[in-house]
Amino acid sequence: MSAQPFDPRARRADFPALGRVFSDGRRLVYLDNAATTQKPRAVLAATRRYYEESAGNVHRAVHRLAAEATGLYEDARQKIATFIGAPSPKTVVFTHGATEGINIVAHGWARKFLQPGDAVLTTAMEHHSNFIPWQQAVSARGATLRLAPVLDDGTLDRDAFRRLLTPEVKLVALTHASNVLGTINPVAELIREAHAAGARVLVDGAQSAPHLPLDVAALDADFLVFSGHKMLGPTGIGVLFAKPEMLDAMDPLLTGGEMISRVWDDHATWAEPPQKFEAGTPHIAGAIGLGAAVDYLAHLGHAALRQHEQKLTAYALEQLGALPGLKIFGRAPERLGVISFALEGLHPHDIAQFCDRDGIAIRAGHMCAQPLLRRLGVPAVSRASFHLYNDTDDVDALVASLLAVRKFFHAT
Amino acid sequence: MQLDDLYQEVILDHYRHPRHFAELTEGEALVDEENPLCGDHLKLDAHVADGKLTDVRIHCQGCAICSASASMMAEAVSDQPLEIIRRKAASFLALLRGEGAANEDELGDLLALRGVAEFPLRVKCATMPWHALEAALKRLAP
Ligand SMILES: Cc1ncc(COP(=O)(O)O)c(C=O)c1O
Numbered sequence: 379m380s381a382q383p384f385d386p387r388a389r390r391a392d393f394p395a396l397g398r399v400f401s402d403g404r405r406l407v408y409l410d411n412a413a414t415t416q417k418p419r420a421v422l423a424a425t426r427r428y429y430e431e432s433a434g435n436v437h438r439a440v441h442r443l444a445a446e447a448t449g450l451y452e453d454a455r456q457k458i459a460t461f462i463g464a465p466s467p468k469t470v471v472f473t474h475g476a477t478e479g480i481n482i483v484a485h486g487w488a489r490k491f492l493q494p495g496d497a498v499l500t501t502a503m504e505h506h507s508n509f510i511p512w513q514q515a516v517s518a519r520g521a522t523l524r525l526a527p528v529l530d531d532g533t534l535d536r537d538a539f540r541r542l543l544t545p546e547v548k549l550v551a552l553t554h555a556s557n558v559l560g561t562i563n564p565v566a567e568l569i570r571e572a573h574a575a576g577a578r579v580l581v582d583g584a585q586s587a588p589h590l591p592l593d594v595a596a597l598d599a600d601f602l603v604f605s606g607h608k609m610l611g612p613t614g615i616g617v618l619f620a621k622p623e624m625l626d627a628m629d630p631l632l633t634g635g636e637m638i639s640r641v642w643d644d645h646a647t648w649a650e651p652p653q654k655f656e657a658g659t660p661h662i663a664g665a666i667g668l669g670a671a672v673d674y675l676a677h678l679g680h681a682a683l684r685q686h687e688q689k690l691t692a693y694a695l696e697q698l699g700a701l702p703g704l705k706i707f708g709r710a711p712e713r714l715g716v717i718s719f720a721l722e723g724l725h726p727h728d729i730a731q732f733c734d735r736d737g738i739a740i741r742a743g744h745m746c747a748q749p750l751l752r753r754l755g756v757p758a759v760s761r762a763s764f765h766l767y768n769d770t771d772d773v774d775a776l777v778a779s780l781l782a783v784r785k786f787f788h789a790t
Numbered sequence: 791m792q793l794d795d796l797y798q799e800v801i802l803d804h805y806r807h808p809r810h811f812a813e814l815t816e817g818e819a820l821v822d823e824e825n826p827l828c829g830d831h832l833k834l835d836a837h838v839a840d841g842k843l844t845d846v847r848i849h850c851q852g853c854a855i856c857s858a859s860a861s862m863m864a865e866a867v868s869d870q871p872l873e874i875i876r877r878k879a880a881s882f883l884a885l886l887r888g889e890g891a892a893n894e895d896e897l898g899d900l901l902a903l904r905g906v907a908e909f910p911l912r913v914k915c916a917t918m919p920w921h922a923l924e925a926a927l928k929r930l931a932p
Contacts, residue, residue, distance in 0.1 A: 727828060727853035727915065728797075735793050744829040757829035757851055786797070787854070 559708030
């Protein structure tokens, strides 16, 4: 790796979309990375090469394209296993995203093993993806769902978490980082506590995988899910990691071709994991693209990316915090560059509309976290979120836009 | 992109000084609409007397477009005969779909919201109050 300091503005050239200039002459300022990121040329080229040269199906035929496709697909699985510290590529299941990964576990593990009276423990800062599947699973099994509360600074209430972690809890479903508050949860410690209490742990890595080094072996996570599109990869591809014994015990969510071992008239046996969980033709190009995305991230290096994003986040918190009437939700010391805020007297939709006029993409709404927003006491927030190609010029543009929208609505 | 077309003066006026707005408690409202995309929330209550809509009260937690649309709607339908209200609703919704409205002259100030049609992601903000009204009419005069 080069000893040069990381230069975010130079990296923008790797992302064709960031060179976009709109018909009104505005350049794109992309600050909605927690929703989805832009894609570097390396990812676009890898998916394109598959479609142009190697578009065979996987695991099915002996011809050359099928062999190439299978090779590329399985190489991608290996790259991802290495990226997350998984002991074997066999523990890496391709899904269509974090949501599907959670549903596979909720269906194939929770609904199979939860007993009436058992509990699933989650937190009040989860994305709906890591919430609804558990609501559904516990109600199907006569179990209950517990929510560990969030403190005023946006961190998890660790005392309440411990109190709620009684022997009835069979599973803890926990986000590694909040898509609203930016809070990074101390997952290593929480997993240790959960295991000591006899519970398994699913980590939602949708927000962390794009920004933080992950090591499922060191964390001792039982399950980890994430989405490719939030980490520079294609849409429609994601990953479920699970320990081998969990994959063996779980039932598949989808059944059909490609996931079987032998099929008789009246029953069938399943292929070994990960194929057991990959029914049907998978998103081959997506998996290959995600492999290229983790190569790109690994090449830049987590340490350099993290240092840049921390500096930029500190700058943004300072600049935004200095705006009169601006309130930031979440002040956790350990955090990502995900900043949700309210501007006094202004609705997030109107704020986002003005930002869009200036070419700035931010998010406005409930962020798929209604239980959290209810606790924050607001129906909607505005959110700016960064990735490696953002820099202080983007923050300055956002601040200028926010000043303009305030002026517009407060003028009488 | 011209935001002045979206946020016209009359719209800003209704947003800053909404008409017929009130705090409506749980259960007090006839309809309770939520836009699941953005969390905007609108409650509406009204009565019918002598074939006219009366006592329109709206509780709105929404953006400028949603609030202004609700306020302008309340003004446009208060003490109006139901068949005229139904016609206005149909014309307004057609206008926001970008279709020419049949009885444009009846819409008056509401025409200021026609610019919203150019912002597809905001059309729902402007139409939500009218969908709430249609739901209310179904209950008041089935
Ligand atoms: C924390 C978190 N979990 C899960 C998801 C769901 O990801 P996807 O929609 O890619 O399945 C998201 C996406 O917004 C998220 O932020």
